[in-house]
Amino acid sequence: xxxxxxIEVVIELLTRVLMKLEKLETExxxxxxxxxxxxxxxxxxxxxxxxxxxxxxxxxRVYSVIAGFSEIDSISKAIIYVLSACExxxxxxxxxxxxELRGSSSRRIISDRLRGLEARGVVVNVGxxxxxxxxxxxxxxxxxxxxx
Numbered sequence: 086x087x088x089x090x091x092i093e094v095v096i097e098l099l100t101r102v103l104m105k106l107e108k109l110e111t112e113x114x115x116x117x118x119x120x121x122x123x124x125x126x127x128x129x130x131x132x133x134x135x136x137x138x139x140x141x142x143x144x145x146r147v148y149s150v151i152a153g154f155s156e157i158d159s160i161s162k163a164i165i166y167v168l169s170a171c172e173x174x175x176x177x178x179x180x181x182x183x184x185e186l187r188g189s190s191s192r193r194i195i196s197d198r199l200r201g202l203e204a205r206g207v208v209v210n211v212g213x214x215x216x217x218x219x220x221x222x223x224x225x226x227x228x229x230x231x232x233x
Contacts, residue, residue, distance in 0.1 A: 125166075143169035146223045150207055161198045163187045165207070171224035173211045179219065 086094075125144035147169045151157060157165075160183065167174065167182040174182070180195045199219055202208040209225060212218030 143171075146171075146221055150221065150223060153207075158198075159187060160190055160194060161202060163190070164195065164198055164202065165221065168208060168219060168221045168224075171220060173218035173220045175212070175216070175218055 125147050147165055150165050151162065163183045163186045164179060166186060167179055176192060176196050176199065179199070180190060180192045183190045183195060199208060203210065203219070206222055208219045209222045210217045211220055211225070
């Protein structure tokens with residue numbers, strides 16, 4: 086590869102990086118400058134292993150849900166974080182992901198918290214009564230993109 090070809094490759098890569106940075110700046114501007122949304126987004130980016138742009142949407146969902154609580158326990162908050170990806174999960178999957186996020190939780194406690202969040206209209210069962218699969222209600226209302 087000649088020096089000119091190498092320079093062309095570097096220029097192409099830098100152009101891609103600039104485009105991604107511009108996209109990220111646009112998304113951050115849309116977030117409205119709320120540092121709490123940024124913090125949630127960074128936590129979700131690490132936990133979900135997804136690009137920051139995708140996690141900004143998830144962070145907005147988390148923020149809008151959590152803002153509706155005067156107080157929220159750490160397990161319910163972790164469940165909301167898990168469900169913010171708008172993927173329907175079984176109780177076992179949610180339990181596994183909450184454990185990854187916060188260390189420990191029992192399936193029974195997760196199930197209890199899910200019932201409470203469902204009663205408050207925060208989560209919905211998109212499965213069946215026999216095989217429940219939960220997601221955030223905000224994911225299915227069209228407000229945040231993906232439908233449940």
